[in-house]
Amino acid sequence: MPELPEVETVCRGLAQSLLGAKIFSAEAFAPKLRIEIPQNLNSKLKNKIINSINRKAKYILIDLEDVVIIAHLGMSGRMTIQEQESFVRKKHDHIVIELKLKNGEEKYLVLNDPRRFGIFTLSSVEDIAKHKLFSKLGLEPFSEEFSWQALKKICEKRTKNIKATIMDSSLIVGVGNIYACECLFRAGIHPERAAESLTVKEIKKLYGEIIKTLKEAIAAGGSTLKDYSKANGESGYFQFNFKVYGKEAQPCPTCGAKILRIVQNNRSTFYCNKCQS
DNA sequence: ACACGCTCCTGAACGC
DNA sequence: TGCGTTCAGGAGCGTG
Numbered sequence A: 001m002p003e004l005p006e007v008e009t010v011c012r013g014l015a016q017s018l019l020g021a022k023i024f025s026a027e028a029f030a031p032k033l034r035i036e037i038p039q040n041l042n043s044k045l046k047n048k049i050i051n052s053i054n055r056k057a058k059y060i061l062i063d064l065e066d067v068v069i070i071a072h073l074g075m076s077g078r079m080t081i082q083e084q085e086s087f088v089r090k091k092h093d094h095i096v097i098e099l100k101l102k103n104g105e106e107k108y109l110v111l112n113d114p115r116r117f118g119i120f121t122l123s124s125v126e127d128i129a130k131h132k133l134f135s136k137l138g139l140e141p142f143s144e145e146f147s148w149q150a151l152k153k154i155c156e157k158r159t160k161n162i163k164a165t166i167m168d169s170s171l172i173v174g175v176g177n178i179y180a181c182e183c184l185f186r187a188g189i190h191p192e193r194a195a196e197s198l199t200v201k202e203i204k205k206l207y208g209e210i211i212k213t214l215k216e217a218i219a220a221g222g223s224t225l226k227d228y229s230k231a232n233g234e235s236g237y238f239q240f241n242f243k244v245y246g247k248e249a250q251p252c253p254t255c256g257a258k259i260l261r262i263v264q265n266n267r268s269t270f271y272c273n274k275c276q277s
Numbered sequence B: 001a002c003a004c005g006c007t008c009c010t011g012a013a014c015g016c
Numbered sequence C: 001t002g003c004g005t006t007c008a009g010g011a012g013c014g015t016g
Helices: A004-018 A041-045 A148-155 A162-167 A177-187 A200-222 A234-239
Strands: A022-028 A052-056 A059-063 A067-072 A078-083 A093-100 A106-112 A119-124 A260-264 A267-271
Touching: A004 A052, A004 A059, A004 A078, A004 A106, A004 A200, A022 A041, A041 A067, A148 A162, A148 A200, A162 A177, A162 A200, A177 A200, A177 A267
Parallel strands: none
Antiparallel strands: A022 A093, A052 A059, A059 A067, A067 A119, A078 A106, A093 A106, A260 A267
C-alpha cells in the first residue's frame, strides 16, 4: 500500500538508475488501469530520454523532456527495474518499458499492479501543471505552505473526524490510512474527534507528527535504497515500526492497553483508547 | 461547500 | 478439499 514515503522512495530509487536512460520500446498489456492507458505507447515513448523523476502527491512523474509519464501505484502497484536476460512478463505486468541506461546496461522498467487501482498516463510538459489529476490536490506536507497555521485553517469549522480530514487529499496530500493512524497515535489524538474540536496545542502537535512520521518513513525507505534494482518501496515498509496500524488486540507500546480497531468512513482505524483522547 | 458512501480490482484469509 | 464470502484501500464521483 504505497503512501507518500513509499512513493518518494520509489522515485529516488528509480532516479538512481534511470536518469539519462533512453527508451527503446514501450508496451502496454492492458487497455486501462484506473483510467485509460494511452494508445500507441511505443510511438509516443520510443527514443525519449529520462530527464528527471519526481514525486507529486502520490504520483510519480517521469520527465522525458517534452512528454511526462504520470504514474500512480494505487493500492498494489510496483514499479521495478528488471534485468533483460532474466525477464519474463508476469501476471499483472501491465506496462513494460525497455531502456538503455547511461552506463550502457539494458533494463526493463515494469509496472505491475494486481488490483489495477494505479494510473499510467502521459501529459505534455505544458499541460502538466494544470493537469486534471492534479487540479484538486491539497497541500504537500513538506512544502512551505503546509504549516501548523495551515492545518489549523483546514480544521476550523470542519465537522468531519480528524482522521478523515488529514486523509482528504484535497486538503493535504500523502497521508493515507496507515500514516493517518500512526500520526494520530503519536499526537495522542482520538481519531473520532471532530477536526474543529482540536485545540491549537493539539494542532501543533499533530502537524509536527505528520511531518516527523513521513520523514522517518522516508528515511527507513532510503536506508534500503542500496540495492535498488528493485525499486518498489516495500522494503522501506518493513523497516518502519508501526505502533498501532494492524495491531488490533496487541498491547499499546506506550501504556500496554489493547489496541482497538474501528471502522471510520469505510476504513480501518487502529488506536489506543487510553493514549488518544 | 461540505460530508459521506459507493465504486473500481484482485488476492489473501477465513468459514463452513 | 473446495467453494463462497469478506476484507484491504486511493481517490473520483454521485448524492443529500
